[in-house]
Every structure is written in structure tokens, then in C-alpha cells.
Amino acid sequence: MKLGEAILDSHSVCEDGAGNLNRAAGACSVPTEPLTKPPRSLQAPQSRPSRQHTMKLWVVLCLALLWVQLQNGACQTPKRRKDVEENRIGPGGKRGKIKRPKDGVGKGQFLLTQVLDKGRFLRLSQTTTLTPGKNMELRCKGNSIGWSYPTYLDTFNDSRLSIKQSDKYSQLVLTSPSAADTGPYSCWVIVCDGIECERDHDRTYVSYIYFTDKDNLFVPSAIHFEIVYLRPDRPAVVPCPVTDPHAKVSLHREVPPEEITANGTQLTYDPTKGFVLQNPSPEHQGVFYCKAVTKGTPQISTKYQLLYVEVPSGAPFVSLAVSPESVRGGDNVNATCSVLGEPEEDVSFTWTYPGQSRRPVHIQTSWRLVNRGMGHTTRLSQSVMTVEDMETIDFGNYVCNAKNQYGETTVTIGIISK
The missing domain is CATH 2.60.40.10 (Immunoglobulins)
Structure with a gap:
């Protein structure tokens, strides 16, 4: 028997037919047969319960109800969700608030x-x-x-x-x-x-x-013939993006005329970029174009010259030469600084030379593509310094510094009087 049940059973309280309170075991039971009320003269004198006794009964009832509520957890106050979210226990028992992104915008x-x-x-x-x-x-x-x-x-x-x-x-x-x-x-x-x-x-x-423009399925370009360099160490892109993502696009070689089928692995198509060659090789060289079709007449893109690159990426490989090799006072001298690199890679040159603060010199920079055979193409960049009417102050060390996006290289050559 539970504590609450024991308290209630030991203090059962009910009213009798006369409205009096009875406090005895089984006092609240209902009789099965009607009872005959005895004559008033035979009834025993009844005494009303005292005020103190009634207060005790109410205290017992309140304690019993309180015990039941505690058992059911009714007195537990749930914590507000906002408090749970905002307050966190950090290392060392410190309580802090979650930092929310500014402007009310978070990741995602x-x-x-x-x-x-x-x-x-x-x-x-x-x-x-x-x-x-x-x-x-x-x-x-x-x-x-x-x-x-x-x-x-x-x-x-x-x-x-x-x-x-x-x-x-x-x-x-x-x-x-x-x-x-x-x-x-x-x-x-x-x-x-x-x-x-x-x-x-x-x-x-x-x-x-x-x-989306039905008259311009390919994104217009100011370049009508574009060079695409193929390297063995990285994918190459034939840049023919479209203005309609639902257009059907194919890649074609001009000579010999043939369609290059995209297989989803070595050759894929992205409407935002163009055709992607995952592993370029010398066999992919030539002139190519893209063809797009929606509902109307097929449209042709810009033509692309695909060239295979021989030189890998890295700091410039520099060579420095002087002509003529034998120099005397009064001669004109050319110092040529050359770099062989990737076809689209820009190279900048700087010079340090004797008499730099005393006399002017002429410097000319240029570049050109060179076919190295077997379909390999490189870029030759050169800076030529011309010193006219050599004087005593012009003899000494000539220093060329070549720089590209990967690094820089410095070479030196000496010019002495013969």
C-alpha cells in the first residue's frame, strides 16, 4: 500500500444522513438494505467535531494531494525553448549565448x-x-x-x-x-x-x-578565332557556353570533318563552360567548332585552334646572350634575354647594367609562338637591350630578370673589352 492510500484509509471521512461527520473505519460504506431510523428518544446524543479536529483533517488531505502531484511531476516548471537555445554551458562551466550571424543571414x-x-x-x-x-x-x-x-x-x-x-x-x-x-x-x-x-x-x-536568345544560342564573343592550349597535366576547355540550357550541343573537328562524341568521362559538356577534355593529348590538336540545336536551324560557334603545349608550368627558363661576342669601345652591342614557356603565359623583364644612371639604352620586348615539331607549341618571349657606342662605363655585368605567374629567374652575363 502506498503512503497516500494509507493516509486516506486511516482517516476516512463522510457525512451521515443527519449531515454529521463520521470518522471510523468503514464509515463511508453504503448499506445494502435501508436502515430504519430509531426513535429520537433512543438516539445517542451526538457531539460535533471540534474546530481543531477539522483543521487536522484538511491538513492531511492537502498533504495527500501534494504527494500525488509530486509523484506525477505536476510541479515541475518547463524551461522556455528560448532559454534552452540561448544559454549553453561552455568549457569550465561558463554559460554563454550562441552568436548569431549579423544581418539575420546564416550559412545556407x-x-x-x-x-x-x-x-x-x-x-x-x-x-x-x-x-x-x-x-x-x-x-x-x-x-x-x-x-x-x-x-x-x-x-x-x-x-x-x-x-x-x-x-x-x-x-x-x-x-x-x-x-x-x-x-x-x-x-x-x-x-x-x-x-x-x-x-x-x-x-x-x-x-x-x-x-536565352533563339538567334544567339552560343554566348557571343568578340574573338572569332580562339586558341586553346592543351596540357598533359590538366583538363582543357573548348569554351562554347550556350544561352539556352536545353540546347543540344556537339563538338566537331574541321579537318578531317568529324563529330567528337561526348562520352561523359574523357569528354564532357557543361552548358556554362563548354566541352571539357579531361586528358588532352597531341591527337586532340586541330581546328574545332561547336554546333547547337533547339527547335530551329542549327547554329555554329566560334572556331577554336587546339594546340598541344610542350613546356610544363613553372618559373621561367632564361637564356642570356650578347652579340657581337667580341666588343670594343665604340661598338653597338645587343644583349638578348630569352624565355621559352607556355603559349599564353606573359613574361615581364627587368634589366640591371653598368652606367644605368648615366646613359640611356634601348629595350625592345616581343614574343611569338614556335612549333617545336610533333605538334608541340611553345612561346618564345624576348627582351633585347641595345647599347650604342660602347664606352668604358658600359663594360661589366648585365643582369636580366624574367618573371611569370609561377616565379622569377635571374641570369647574368659579363661584357669585357677586347
């Missing part, structure tokens, strides 16, 4: 939206298809926002593009967009610590926007 949430007619907004997905000619307005939430967009708009310093920053969002407006404006549009939050600012990669959003 949408930052980039398009403004539609009548103040309606559309959250952009990873790819978006729009109609050319209709002004485009994009917004990115935050009080310090950075933008990126197709380089085509920067190359020509296009006045159709404008960006404005307000207290709550940044606005990008492109008026009269065309098929040439197809490409990735991205925005991100800029986080600053004093004077140092950086891009918040967790709060970045990008959407590739197609401005």
Missing part, C-alpha cells in the same frame, strides 16, 4: 533575390533563365556587399550596369540585358576587422543566369 540561407514587378521578389536558384531586353534588378541582403558578374561587362566598362549600396541591402541593376550578358552573378557579405576586410565565404550566393 538565400542572399540573392531578383526584384519582380509590383515589389515582388524571387529567390534565385543555382541557375536562372531570363528574357533578354527586360531590365534585371538583383538584391543582396547586408550593409556591406561585394559583387561579381561576367567579365564581359567589365571589359567594355559597360554603363548599363550599376551597383548601389543601402543600409539593408545592395542593388545591382542591368538595363537591356542581351545574350552576351549570360554568365554567373554572385554576391557576398564583406566582413571587416578595423581596416582589414575580407569576403565571408559562408554567406555567399551565386546564380548562373541565362539570357
Whole structure:
């Protein structure tokens, strides 16, 4: 028997027919047969319970009810969800609050939206298809926002593009967009610590926007014949992106005429980039073009010259020579600094020479593509320094420094009087 039941059974209380309280075991039981009320004269005198006795009964009842509630957990007060979320116990028993991202935008949430007619907004997905000619307005939430967009708009310093920053969002407006404006549009939050600012990669959003034009299935390019360099250590891209993601695109060789089938492994197609060659080889050289088809007449892209590159990436390989080899006072001398490297790799030259602060010299820089045989193509970059009417101050060491995106190389050659 439980404690609560024992307390209630030992203090059973009920009223009798006269409205009096009885306190005896079984006093509240219901008789099975009707009882005959004895004459008043035979009834024993009844005494009302005292006030103190009644108070004790109420105390016992309250204690019993309290015990039952404690057993059921009714007295436990649930903690507010907000308190549970905001307060966390950290290392060392310290309590702290969760830091929420500024501007109410966290990782995985949408930052980039398009403004539609009548103040309606559309959250952009990873790819978006729009109609050319209709002004485009994009917004990115935050009080310090950075933008990126197709380089085509920067190359020509296009006045159709404008960006404005307000207290709550940044606005990008492109008026009269065309098929040439197809490409990735991205925005991100800029986080600053004093004077140092950086891009918040967790709060970045990008959407590739197609401005679909049935008359321009390929994204227009100012280059009508483009060179694509093939390297054995990296994939190569034949850049023929389209303005309609549903267009069917194929790759074709010009001579001999044939279609190169995309197999999904060695050759794949990405509508935002073009055809990707995973493992280029000399056999992939030649003139190629892309063909796109939707519902109308097939369209042809720009032509691409694919060249295989022999020289691997790295710091410049420099050679330095002087002519004539035998020099005397009054002679004219050419010092030639040469670099053999990748076809599209720019090289910059700097010179250090005797008499540098006393007399002028003539320096000419140039480059050209060289066919090394077996289909291998490299770029020859040269800087030629000409010193006319050599004097005593001109004899000594001539130093050439060549630099590319991977590093720099310095070579020295001495010129002495014969």
C-alpha cells in the first residue's frame, strides 16, 4: 500500500444522513438494505467535531494531494525553448549565448533575390533563365556587399550596369540585358576587422543566369578565332557556353570533318563552360567548332585552334646572350634575354647594367609562338637591350630578370673589352 492510500484509509471521512461527520473505519460504506431510523428518544446524543479536529483533517488531505502531484511531476516548471537555445554551458562551466550571424543571414540561407514587378521578389536558384531586353534588378541582403558578374561587362566598362549600396541591402541593376550578358552573378557579405576586410565565404550566393536568345544560342564573343592550349597535366576547355540550357550541343573537328562524341568521362559538356577534355593529348590538336540545336536551324560557334603545349608550368627558363661576342669601345652591342614557356603565359623583364644612371639604352620586348615539331607549341618571349657606342662605363655585368605567374629567374652575363 502506498503512503497516500494509507493516509486516506486511516482517516476516512463522510457525512451521515443527519449531515454529521463520521470518522471510523468503514464509515463511508453504503448499506445494502435501508436502515430504519430509531426513535429520537433512543438516539445517542451526538457531539460535533471540534474546530481543531477539522483543521487536522484538511491538513492531511492537502498533504495527500501534494504527494500525488509530486509523484506525477505536476510541479515541475518547463524551461522556455528560448532559454534552452540561448544559454549553453561552455568549457569550465561558463554559460554563454550562441552568436548569431549579423544581418539575420546564416550559412545556407538565400542572399540573392531578383526584384519582380509590383515589389515582388524571387529567390534565385543555382541557375536562372531570363528574357533578354527586360531590365534585371538583383538584391543582396547586408550593409556591406561585394559583387561579381561576367567579365564581359567589365571589359567594355559597360554603363548599363550599376551597383548601389543601402543600409539593408545592395542593388545591382542591368538595363537591356542581351545574350552576351549570360554568365554567373554572385554576391557576398564583406566582413571587416578595423581596416582589414575580407569576403565571408559562408554567406555567399551565386546564380548562373541565362539570357536565352533563339538567334544567339552560343554566348557571343568578340574573338572569332580562339586558341586553346592543351596540357598533359590538366583538363582543357573548348569554351562554347550556350544561352539556352536545353540546347543540344556537339563538338566537331574541321579537318578531317568529324563529330567528337561526348562520352561523359574523357569528354564532357557543361552548358556554362563548354566541352571539357579531361586528358588532352597531341591527337586532340586541330581546328574545332561547336554546333547547337533547339527547335530551329542549327547554329555554329566560334572556331577554336587546339594546340598541344610542350613546356610544363613553372618559373621561367632564361637564356642570356650578347652579340657581337667580341666588343670594343665604340661598338653597338645587343644583349638578348630569352624565355621559352607556355603559349599564353606573359613574361615581364627587368634589366640591371653598368652606367644605368648615366646613359640611356634601348629595350625592345616581343614574343611569338614556335612549333617545336610533333605538334608541340611553345612561346618564345624576348627582351633585347641595345647599347650604342660602347664606352668604358658600359663594360661589366648585365643582369636580366624574367618573371611569370609561377616565379622569377635571374641570369647574368659579363661584357669585357677586347
